[in-house]
Amino acid sequence: MRKKIIAGNWKMNKTPSETVTLINELKPLVETKDADVVFCVPAISLTTAMEAVKGTNIQIGAQNMYFEESGAYTGEIAPNMLTDIGVKYVIIGHSERREYFAETDETVNKKVLKAFEHGITPIICCGESLKQREQGITIDFVRQQIKIAFLNVTADQAKESVIAYEPIWAIGTGKVATTEQAEEVCKAIRECIAEIYDAVTAEAIRIQYGGSVSAASAPDLFSQPNIDGGLVGGASLKVDFGKIVNYNK
């Protein structure tokens, strides 16, 4: 039985002081033993967020990380900067980073490998555009993203990974994928992992759905056999996130 993982991707929202205020507001609402709960806050707020969740089960994640150890990479964040303050998760290859910051499947793979080298769990994002869905190539496209993201990743590492399936057309649009659409692709992703590795690895890996998840859509989505939680954007900045985390209560 896979434990659900529900992560909030705060994107470029909230200053460090606003981060503390929001975490204090959300803390009592998201306390649960049933799911792993992660707040992925902006890099500048990671340290204050770590302080703010002390004494709870809430984990803090970064939204990005570079694939080199250190050096002349102005503006980037090294993996040991994350581990030094106790960050356990990092989102890799979000579609916004692919679109606006030229991330490719290859850089995603390098970052995934580097995260594992440092014991950080990557939340690996994939998902098709509206055009690709209309062309009927969703599954092929997502399978290709997964195959490249997992190049040279061992089965033991893959078991620990989190994949976030986020159809780009559903992100921030209020246009949530139907449970059937989300389940179909998450199932295909699990089958792809089984082909790359084996059935045991595929059963272990956690696959989230992301894209306009709300308190209303979470119960159906998270009850699907191949959906192990969500990567939540807009709704993770509101008290609604508590309802999403407690979708089954």
Ligand SMILES: O=C[C@H](O)COP(=O)(O)O
């Ligand atoms: O990482 C989160 C996703 O991009 C979903 O964002 P959203 O819930 O605002 O649509």
